[in-house]
Amino acid sequence: MNVNGILSTILALDGGGSTAGKWIAAIVVPAILIAIAVRNIRIVPQATDFVIERLGAYIATWHAGLHIKYPFVDRVSRIVSLKEKVADFQPLDVITKDNVTLQIDAVLYYQITDSRLYTYGIENPIIAMENLSATTLRNVIGDLELDQTLTSRDLINARMRLSLDEATGPWGIKVNRVELKNIIPPKEIQVAMEHQMKAEREKRENVLRAEGEKEAAIRVAEGEKAASILRAEAKKESAIREAEGQAAAILKVQEATAQGLLMLKSVAADPPLLALKSLETLAHVADGKATKIIIPSEIQNLSGLLMSLKEVVKDDTSVESGS
Structure with a gap:
């Protein structure tokens, strides 16, 4: 039974003049009014918007807090979450500037900034973003060669984010980030890349080995140089000591000779x-x-x-x- 039927029954009972009808009306009518009031009091959670329509037309957007709508004429058209969301799309085949087919899958991080535009701006916004990201990715990769694509993830992410953010603005959506998850080249290119990486590793290993041998040779030469210097210093010191000894011996002989001459001179020989x-x-x-x-x-x-x-x-x- 709807509200109109309940009211009609209450009025009929009241018109009959029965005491029971009056008591029922006194109890039921306030209860119905309270139920209607409670039903039209809405609490909007944090990071959530309620899109409100009145008689089928947009009237307001409710943000977090307590709100009251007019019964029977207002309705909640859509509940929109303002939290950041993730859209993980299927891998996409793209062609680079040098005609190499790659398989790339991207992840979009987006956030709804305008609930009204998100509700009325476009039908199925997620599907629209997926198609838009596919075309944008093809355009960006088409301007890059294979090597640039493999080494320029940040550039691709930035260009895609700018393009998608500009296109999704009228839909009330802001694209915060775009990340490329995987870039998968063809099998033959993967094999060639593995060979190239192996050659690069061997090259670095040879360079490191040569540098190590060079450093070791330098250390050995420095050690031999230091040893030669020490030997020369020792030989020099030995020669100096030997010369000093010979000089001292000669001096002693000369002193003895001079002493003998003095003694001969002093005696009356x-x-x-x-x-x-x-x-x-x-x-x-x-x-x-x-x-x-x-x-x-x-x-x-x-x-x-x-x-x-x-x-x-x-x-x-x-x-x-x-x-």
Whole structure:
């Protein structure tokens, strides 16, 4: 039974003048009014819009909060979520500028910014975005070669986002991001790319090995250089020490010679004794190793030498007899 029927029954009972009818009317009518009021009080959740129509025409958009609509004339046409959504489309075959067929699938992150435009702007907006993204992707990839397509994901994402965002603006949709999930080239190109990557890896490995060997050779050369320097320094130090030792020895000999000369000079050595020492020295000189002997002029006078020796012997004899 509808509301009109209930009201008619209540009025009939009330018109009959029965006490029961009055009590029923007093209870039922307020209950019906409360039910109608409660039914037309709506609470809109956060990040949600209600599109309201009055007698079939758009009248308002309700945002988060408490709202009351007119009964029987207002209705909620559409409940729109304002949260960011993800649209994952099927893989699409596209052709690059150098006529290579690729299979690419993209993901769209979009958000509804105008519930009225989203409701009345286009029929089936998700299908429209899928078709629009397909045409946009074909246009973008058609301007790029294979190598550029494989290495320019960010460029493709940015160009697609700008194009889609501009086209979906009149629909109340904002495209926040576009991401390419997979770029799948033909099988033969995949094999060629694998060979190329293998060659690149081997090249890098050879370069690294050569650099390592070079570094090792440099380290060995530096070590040998340091060792040579240390050996030269040690040899130099040894030569210096040896020269210092020889110089010290020569100095000691010279000092001893000078000391001997000073001692001879200090004592009053008589001529006969000096003559005897000269003969002893001459004997050492003529020890058979020399082929020539140079006799000083002081001892060339043999007679004077003999007389001197005689005096020396005489003096020795006198000393012995006196003792």
